[in-house]
Amino acid sequence: MTSTALDLPTWLDPNWARLQQMLAQQRLPHGMVLGGLPGLGKRQLAEALLARLICQTPQHGHACGQCKSCLLRLAGSHPDIKRLEPEDEGKAILVDSVRKLQPWLAATAQQGGAKVVLIEPANELNVNAANALLKNLEEPGRDTYFLLLHHWPKPLLATVRSRCQGQDVLPPELEQGTTWLAAQQPDASDTDLSQVMHMAHGAPLLALRYLQQAAPALRHQTLVDLTALLRNQTSVAQVAETWVKAPVKQVLDWWLQWLQDLIKLKQTQDPNTVLNQDVVKLLQAVARKTDMPTIFALYDEVLQALNSLNQRRNINQQLMLEQLLYRWYQLI
Numbered sequence: 001m002t003s004t005a006l007d008l009p010t011w012l013d014p015n016w017a018r019l020q021q022m023l024a025q026q027r028l029p030h031g032m033v034l035g036g037l038p039g040l041g042k043r044q045l046a047e048a049l050l051a052r053l054i055c056q057t058p059q060h061g062h063a064c065g066q067c068k069s070c071l072l073r074l075a076g077s078h079p080d081i082k083r084l085e086p087e088d089e090g091k092a093i094l095v096d097s098v099r100k101l102q103p104w105l106a107a108t109a110q111q112g113g114a115k116v117v118l119i120e121p122a123n124e125l126n127v128n129a130a131n132a133l134l135k136n137l138e139e140p141g142r143d144t145y146f147l148l149l150h151h152w153p154k155p156l157l158a159t160v161r162s163r164c165q166g167q168d169v170l171p172p173e174l175e176q177g178t179t180w181l182a183a184q185q186p187d188a189s190d191t192d193l194s195q196v197m198h199m200a201h202g203a204p205l206l207a208l209r210y211l212q213q214a215a216p217a218l219r220h221q222t223l224v225d226l227t228a229l230l231r232n233q234t235s236v237a238q239v240a241e242t243w244v245k246a247p248v249k250q251v252l253d254w255w256l257q258w259l260q261d262l263i264k265l266k267q268t269q270d271p272n273t274v275l276n277q278d279v280v281k282l283l284q285a286v287a288r289k290t291d292m293p294t295i296f297a298l299y300d301e302v303l304q305a306l307n308s309l310n311q312r313r314n315i316n317q318q319l320m321l322e323q324l325l326y327r328w329y330q331l332i
């Protein structure tokens, strides 16, 4: 079984294999620092390891996902798992948080297995917090494990680092990373993929976040384009040219949703029935000037276009978009 069984991205396979080997040889350190740039899956790796350590009946080196310990973990209520994090995002982990952990560290595991502390990000431990933790790292207790996530390039206190073993999580080859990203976002164009991979310095999870964040801006632009067309502020050809370079399926999907809203609005005359409330004004303006059969006809055409794209038929997208946009332009 490979790490894909746990949905770990493939570039983490070497890391996972090394951790498996350490476990098999019973030489997993009690303090383990997983270090690397943001967006490489350090947390996923740590979670998979934590799950494996906590599981009562591991299967092929992975947490089973079914035993009592796994179920408690999945419910977020396992008594032998602690997460040491900043109280506010982006702030330091303070000494109070470490002090609060001490009675728990001194007690035996409630489920009779391992106790695991996940520290994220370990580079946010301030000096006092780190000092309060040093003794625990030196004498962790037989079945207690500290998993520390170190986000490069921020420094990790040397006192902490020297009491742990480290494993670096490295970026995948550009091609491997881009292939993974493309599988997560099938609608993204090659240009988008290479652009965000570049922005993320080759860290695919960070690149994915960039892509997802761009979605709201793109949706807004799509709306702006459709409005401008109705106001004669742009041309059908110009909008089609822009859309061809965008994730076309996503754009058509939004448009289809708005047309559904337009149909509802036309039927009920009630703006509250519109799901996408930010387009109500535009839809009301269109609804006043057109009839139901025309809207239905356009809806069908957009739906068909989307189906053709989904079936990856070889179509002239520019021409297809121009035809659809011309129909839209004619609505009012």
Ligand SMILES: [Zn+2]
Residues within 6 Å of the ligand: 054, 055, 056, 057, 058, 063, 064, 065, 066, 067, 068, 069, 070
């Ligand atoms: Zn289990």
